Amino acid sequence: MGYVTAVPHPRSEAPGPARAGRLSLAVALLSGALGAAVALLATRQQWSQGTATVAGGAFPLTAKGSDVTGVPAALAIVGLAALVAVFAVRRAGRFAVAALLALSGAGIIIAALLGASDSSALDERAAQASGDTSASVDTLSHTAWPYVAVVGGVLILLAGLLALRYGRLWPAMSGRYERGGTPQPRRKAPAVDPDRPEDLWKALDRGEDPTGA
Numbered sequence: 752m753g754y755v756t757a758v759p760h761p762r763s764e765a766p767g768p769a770r771a772g773r774l775s776l777a778v779a780l781l782s783g784a785l786g787a788a789v790a791l792l793a794t795r796q797q798w799s800q801g802t803a804t805v806a807g808g809a810f811p812l813t814a815k816g817s818d819v820t821g822v823p824a825a826l827a828i829v830g831l832a833a834l835v836a837v838f839a840v841r842r843a844g845r846f847a848v849a850a851l852l853a854l855s856g857a858g859i860i861i862a863a864l865l866g867a868s869d870s871s872a873l874d875e876r877a878a879q880a881s882g883d884t885s886a887s888v889d890t891l892s893h894t895a896w897p898y899v900a901v902v903g904g905v906l907i908l909l910a911g912l913l914a915l916r917y918g919r920l921w922p923a924m925s926g927r928y929e930r931g932g933t934p935q936p937r938r939k940a941p942a943v944d945p946d947r948p949e950d951l952w953k954a955l956d957r958g959e960d961p962t963g964a
Contacts, residue, residue: 772920779913783834783852786906790827790859793900798866801888803877812888814872816896822862823900830855830907837914838923845918853911859904867897 794816802809817824833852840848873888914921 768920772917775913775917776921779910782906783830783910786856786903786910787827787831790823790900790903793896793903794824796896797894798896799873799891799893801873801891803888812873812876816900818872819866819869820862823859826855826858827903834910837918841923849911849914849918852914853908856904856908856911859907860901863897863900863904867893
């Protein structure tokens with residue numbers, strides 16, 4: 752009794768890379784978009800608070816993330832744009848955009864960590880409130896929002912690293928147009944032979960006039 756060797760179907764070959772590409776794409780899109788939203792939200796919240804001593808007594812002061820540093824918000828927008836642009840380019844261009852995405856996330860992390868202990872924004876407000884340019888804020892404290900911005904940066908960084916690793920497996924925008932923006936020419940319909948009834952029927956099915964009138 753002979754043995755039959757099973758031949759794998761072409762579509763069943765190498766399921767690993769295709770599955771990894773789809774999974775990494777979904778995770779990158781989710782983490783990148785969520786990270787940008789979290790970072791932008793965090794920069795609009797209160798990062799630090801304190802008091803300044805003025806003639807009338809202690810004056811409370813607060814500073815938002817955007818007052819402390821504008822870097823996280825700017826890089827969140829850059830990262831979001833890079834996340835969209837990664838599908839418009841291929842090969843070396845995709846690698847460069849993916850690197851920009853990862854660097855945006857890393858920049859947000861660094862800027863937010865530095866801003867978590869920064870007091871310059873409150874010192875400036877203390878100087879304005881007291882009228883003394885050398886005045887500084889007293890009883891300085893910080894909130895958790897800078898670290899929320901760090902989380903947003905980590906998510907964007909993750910999206911960038913996934914794009915660097917698996918971006919070659921991701922789809923790109925439609926290649927309907929060739930380089931230079933010239934549309935690809937359409938294929939011409941086959942000539943109709945009036946002596947062949949099957950050609951006449953095929954032309955009618957395509958919505959053409961087989962008589963050429």
